[in-house]
Amino acid sequence: xxxxxGNILRVDLSTGKITRQPTPADMAKNYLGGRGFGAYFLxxxxxxxxxxxxxxxxxxxSSGPLSGLMVPGAGKCDFTTKSPLTGGYASASLxxxxxxxxxxxxxxxLILEGISPKPVYLFxxxxxxxxxxxxxxxxxxxxxxxxxxxxxxxEEFQIAVIGPGGENGVAFAHINHDFGRQAGRGGVGTVMGxxxxxxxxxxxxxxxxxxxxxxxxxxxxxxxxxxxEADMLKEWxxxxxxxxxxxxxxxxxxxxxxxxxxxxxxxxxxxxxVMREQIVITDKGCFGCPSPCGKYSKVGRYKSxxxxxxxxxxxxxxxxxxxxxxxxxxxxxxxxxxxxxxxISTGSVIGWAMECYEKGILTxxxxxxxxxxxxxxxxxxxxxxxxxxxxxxxxxxxxxxxKAAQQVGKGSEKFAIHxxxxxxxxxxxxxxxxxxxxxxxxDVGAHHNRAWAxxxxxxxxxxxxxxxxxxxxxxxxxxxxxxxxxxxxRLQWVELGIDRNLxxxxxxxxxxxxxxxxxxxxxxxxxxxxNRLYWKRExxxxxxxxxxxxxxxxxxxxxxxxxxxxxxxxxxxQTLLDMYYEQRGWSHEGLPTNDTLARLDLAALxx
Amino acid sequence: xxxxxxxxxxxxxxxAQQSEVSVASGRTIRETLLExxxxxDIVALVTVNDVPQSKDYLLQDGDTVxxxxxxxxx
Numbered sequence: 001x002x003x004x005x006g007n008i009l010r011v012d013l014s015t016g017k018i019t020r021q022p023t024p025a026d027m028a029k030n031y032l033g034g035r036g037f038g039a040y041f042l043x044x045x046x047x048x049x050x051x052x053x054x055x056x057x058x059x060x061x062s063s064g065p066l067s068g069l070m071v072p073g074a075g076k077c078d079f080t081t082k083s084p085l086t087g088g089y090a091s092a093s094l095x096x097x098x099x100x101x102x103x104x105x106x107x108x109x110l111i112l113e114g115i116s117p118k119p120v121y122l123f124x125x126x127x128x129x130x131x132x133x134x135x136x137x138x139x140x141x142x143x144x145x146x147x148x149x150x151x152x153x154x155e156e157f158q159i160a161v162i163g164p165g166g167e168n169g170v171a172f173a174h175i176n177h178d179f180g181r182q183a184g185r186g187g188v189g190t191v192m193g194x195x196x197x198x199x200x201x202x203x204x205x206x207x208x209x210x211x212x213x214x215x216x217x218x219x220x221x222x223x224x225x226x227x228x229e230a231d232m233l234k235e236w237x238x239x240x241x242x243x244x245x246x247x248x249x250x251x252x253x254x255x256x257x258x259x260x261x262x263x264x265x266x267x268x269x270x271x272x273x274v275m276r277e278q279i280v281i282t283d284k285g286c287f288g289c290p291s292p293c294g295k296y297s298k299v300g301r302y303k304s305x306x307x308x309x310x311x312x313x314x315x316x317x318x319x320x321x322x323x324x325x326x327x328x329x330x331x332x333x334x335x336x337x338x339x340x341x342x343x344i345s346t347g348s349v350i351g352w353a354m355e356c357y358e359k360g361i362l363t364x365x366x367x368x369x370x371x372x373x374x375x376x377x378x379x380x381x382x383x384x385x386x387x388x389x390x391x392x393x394x395x396x397x398x399x400x401x402x403k404a405a406q407q408v409g410k411g412s413e414k415f416a417i418h419x420x421x422x423x424x425x426x427x428x429x430x431x432x433x434x435x436x437x438x439x440x441x442x443d444v445g446a447h448h449n450r451a452w453a454x455x456x457x458x459x460x461x462x463x464x465x466x467x468x469x470x471x472x473x474x475x476x477x478x479x480x481x482x483x484x485x486x487x488x489x490r491l492q493w494v495e496l497g498i499d500r501n502l503x504x505x506x507x508x509x510x511x512x513x514x515x516x517x518x519x520x521x522x523x524x525x526x527x528x529x530x531n532r533l534y535w536k537r538e539x540x541x542x543x544x545x546x547x548x549x550x551x552x553x554x555x556x557x558x559x560x561x562x563x564x565x566x567x568x569x570x571x572x573x574q575t576l577l578d579m580y581y582e583q584r585g586w587s588h589e590g591l592p593t594n595d596t597l598a599r600l601d602l603a604a605l606x607x
Numbered sequence: 608x609x610x611x612x613x614x615x616x617x618x619x620x621x622x623a624q625q626s627e628v629s630v631a632s633g634r635t636i637r638e639t640l641l642e643x644x645x646x647x648d649i650v651a652l653v654t655v656n657d658v659p660q661s662k663d664y665l666l667q668d669g670d671t672v673x674x675x676x677x678x679x680x681x
Contacts, residue, residue, distance in 0.1 A: 231615040232675055235652055244677055247651040250662075273659040455677050458648040459617075497616050 038080025064487020163340020180307020316347025
């Protein structure tokens with residue numbers, strides 16, 4: 001099949017059996033690849049109500065039809081599983097070079113099944129696929145181990161690793177690759193650790209068949225040209241995601257002290273240009289990227305190096321914790337990466353714990369003597385370690401903020417900032433109704449990567465509750481995640497503003513199938529609805545209440561900052577949800593109607 | 608010589624798609640944006656002669672200002 005690696009590789013970790021099957025053509029037609037394959041396999045192969053850490057869950061790792069080919073940012077790999085954090089659908093996207101190598105090894109999806117009796121790593125070198133003993137590696141830091149494996153096997157091999165966090169069962173453990181890239185959210189690393197897989201070591205040398213080489217060359221060159229000529233290229237490459245730090249602070253979207261406000265009075269020392277000057281030593285890109293946005297930093301105070309911090313980490317481990325020095329944030333970032341835990345969820349649980357401490361809900365006895373006030377850097381570093389090792393207070397926090405708050409009670413549930421059990425990422429949404437709705441309805445929980453709608457809020461009126469805002473969120477949800485399906489980065493469209501129609505001829509040249517963005521958004525809509533069915537199937541009492549935001553965003557106007565005194569009221573939250581369900585073709589309880597399922601060719605799967 | 612403003616991306620919609628706008632010096636970026644009808648809140652980054660500046664920067668003669676919106680974010 002043109003554009004594909006050609007195989008689904010299954011590894012049964014319980015028995016050691018390895019199976020290779022041709023990638024089904026109709027699955028490629030209807031679900032395309034990447035996140036689409038992940039959603040399909042999760043729904044059809046992981047039994048209902050499976051234990052996320054048990055034998056029946058699977059970790060589905062998928063490249064897409066653009067992965068590894070001559071397309072800007074063609075380095076995205078999807079990791080899909082049943083989430084140990086939320087109990088629902090998890091999908092995390094990994095950059096770097098892993099997905100390209102998978103394609104060259106002839107793999108479209110790699111599916112890890114069962115549980116290994118002892119720690120193993122998976123070795124793949126084209127046709128050679130082996131499970132090897134990882135007992136000597138178990139316990140090692142993710143970055144440390146990747147370096148050792150690169151030295152052992154050579155630079156050609158691509159490595160994906162879990163840290164101690166994944167081994168220990170932290171609910172939001174991530175998977176590390178290329179030293180500073182992660183499949184970050186939802187506990188995909190936790191599942192890999194539960195299966196006792198410490199690392200994947202991968203090399204591929206095959207070619208990928210392409211339908212029309214001439215059109216491929218011309219159309220991919222047009223895409224690269226558009227990137228190189230983009231107005232924003234210089235600043236995007238210089239600052240990467242940190243381009244938004246100052247802007248978020250100015251518009252009241254920078255999470256501050258556990259999302260109690262949207263601007264941080266000490267925020268200036270976290271801004272992109274300050275970071276660039278103080279710690280950044282080079283830019284770093286993923287596979288085939290013309291606009292490398294990663295930042296590699298030397299953190300003088302701690303004599304360390306880290307890839308990052310990205311905006312999300314700056315928000316969640318910086319302003320969200322009342323920490324204002326970028327070097328401290330960078331060091332916290334490094335600790336999380338080495339230990340293998342998601343910086344966003346980690347920042348959120350620590351922010352919640354700090355607020356509990358300041359309110360007297362948690363005492364020094366609970367914190368093991370830590371003075372857990374906002375701004376306490378040493379306490380933050382100590383707590384990150386404790387979370388990864390699941391010790392003391394870290395054990396409570398390692399379950400995620402929803403469960404931690406349920407266990408502690410005393411009103412702390414009201415400031416556990418999550419949706420569906422996933423901690424909200426770094427945009428404060430007291431006063432931005434489209435972005436609020438985006439977080440409420442994101443299919444993995446409160447993550448920003450599907451519909452990033454906050455500029456739209458600012459353009460059309462942040463407090464407006466209107467059909468056009470809902471339509472915008474839905475369009476972004478059907479469209480943006482298609483990049484994760486195609487296996488390429490969306491940031492060239494998102495940040496450089498290139499014309500998305502440039503992808504259409506490239507995709508056709510590669511796969512031999514003509515698809516417009518309308519066709520692609522229909523696939524996006526299909527996957528979206530399939531994931532909604534998955535939540536309904538897996539969660540006992542799943543209903544519209546699972547789409548509600550944290551009460552902080554409809555009960556507690558910030559006392560300080562740009563959005564002081566502003567809040568969305570609860571009636572508007574419900575109105576947004578009603579409008580959303582109607583536009584999606586869902587019932588009042590938020591489930592796809594039969595007509596919607598039929599229109600999206602999901603009726604058979606749903607029954 | 609006045610200052611030159613270069614709005615990029617969606618910001619051009621607010622200045623009839625002009626790539627370059629001549630503006631008076633002696634005023635802040637913020638005041639200038641307000642006068643041109645460019646919503647201050649959607650301008651994510653301002654650089655003056657390639658150096659990032661806040662919106663309170665006072666424009667000097669001959670300054671070249673790049674204005675960037677956050678198009679898609681995240």
